[in-house]
Amino acid sequence: METCRALLASSDGARAQLLGLGPESGAVTGVALVLLQLPCGAPAGQVGGWFGSLVEHLRSAGVFAEVALDNAVTLADEVPDAAVRRAMAYCAEHAGEPVSVADMAVAAGVSPRTLQDRFRSGLGTTPAAYLRRLRLDRAHRDLLRIADGSASGTVAEVATRWGFTHLSRFAAYYREAYGQVPSRTAERR
Incomplete structure (x- = not known):
């Protein structure tokens, strides 16, 4: 995975991180769950070079929607914190319902502050931003x-x-x- 991360870093500070793989209807092929991180303040549409091309290709192919967040299996070595995994699963299951960070924390079995800290350190985002993106x-x-x-x-x-x-x-x-x-x-x- 470290090689994969290094290959997906660009000189302008953007990077992609493979978070997990999931089966697609039992087929041999699968889907990838990718976390895209852009430089601070960079609008998503203004990332240049090969990385910008990758982002645009994923967008045009509908991959952000089709990665099937609700079907993806997150690899334990990529999101090692069990509480974060539980919160992510809760979000996937309840995405269409009113969900607060407090609800996510209860589902994860930790305090809201602890969940905030673990999301930031493990995923580089907040629970609310993760839910919004989902x-x-x-x-x-x-x-x-x-x-x-x-x-x-x-x-x-x-x-x-x-x-x-x-x-x-x-x-x-x-x-x-x-x-x-x-x-x-x-x-x-």
Whole structure:
């Protein structure tokens, strides 16, 4: 894994870390759960070089949604803290429900402060940011399904389903993560 991490670091400070692999419907191929870390203050759409190309390819392929966070098996040596793994599993199971850091901490069996510290040291993020990204990924997946005609609905319905009650904030988070507004993703192609 260390070799993998080194290969995925770029000179502008961005890096990708393989967090785990998960089976895909019992097939030989699998999915990868990747944590992308961008330099402080760098908008997701402005990462350059080969790393920017990788990020854009993953976005266009819908990989952020299709990594199937709810099906991924996180490798113990990548997220060694059992409390963080329990919190991540709780988030995956309850992503469409109102979830607080306190709820995540109870599920993880630690205090909210301890969970915050362990997320920061283990994943480089906060529990709330992790949950937001999980919800964004699921919303993105649903919007892609609307775009390809396999599902119906509106951006507002999708946002609400995944716990975003302020549509303008949802749109801002979504644009930061995917480089376009949610309505653009949901357009039929």
